Amino acid sequence: MIAIELGARTASEVARVVRALGGHRYVAGRMHLVHAFAFASLAGGAFEELEAGAAWAASVLGSDVDVASRDERLWRRTSEAEIAAVLSGFWSAGSEAERARDRLRAWLARAELPVVGEPFDPEIEEDVHPLLIDAGWELVPLTALDPERHRGAIEAFGDALSWESARFEEEEAIPPIANLHELPAIGPAELLNGAVDGELVEPLVLWTQGNATYHDYVIRGVRRAAKLE
Helix, strand or coil: CEEEECCCCEHHHHHHHHHHHHCCCCEEEEEEEEEHHHHHHCCCCCCHHHHHHHHHHHHHHCCCCCCCCCCHHHEEECCHHHHHHHHHHHHCCCHHHHHHHHHHHHHHHHCCCCCCCCCCCHHHHHHCCCCCEEEEEEECCHHHCCCCCCHHHHHCCCCHHHHHHHHHHHHHCCCCCCCEEECCCECHHHHHHCEECCEECCCCEEEEECCHHHHHHHHHHHHHHCCCC
16 A cells, blocks of 8 residues: 555644545545544543544443454444544643543553554554554445546546556456555554644555545545645
């Protein structure tokens, strides 16, 4: 996969870009998971979007599940609104975010799970544990783009030959090519140390797979929708 910098540096910008990534007409599907530790750490906070997640986390963490494990019951499928609220809850400036980080440290200590590595290190993404936020989108295949509804992306290829070549390449690929957008793996290092006073220590990137022209067009639209330069 290829990383593309989105230009979001503050907690509020990150929240807007997450919502924009799920709000455009090229999204075919999504899979977002948030760990119970993240929801529990934000319980009782200012985000109404997280009340259901916090209640779910209290139930799960009070059950017989091993909180230090990779048990699938520790993750909840969620929405862009909840992802945006969780990231804002940890990465904003102020006492609310510090309280959330303190609670997360307490949950990690209870589970005897260390905070490993520097935030946003792509070399250790596969080893992040616990994975606190896993968010990704699948885009409509080039072969399924509608000439009217998706005209902008089609015209981004510049001419008919380039467009047809891209469609043919996707259609004939073995194994099939999926156009994917994924946030970086968000673990303890990212939620605890990924931002200082509301600003990320590294610019947020989006991992992409698939046709570069298609991604360029869609991501430019996401940046505009999120009001990023």
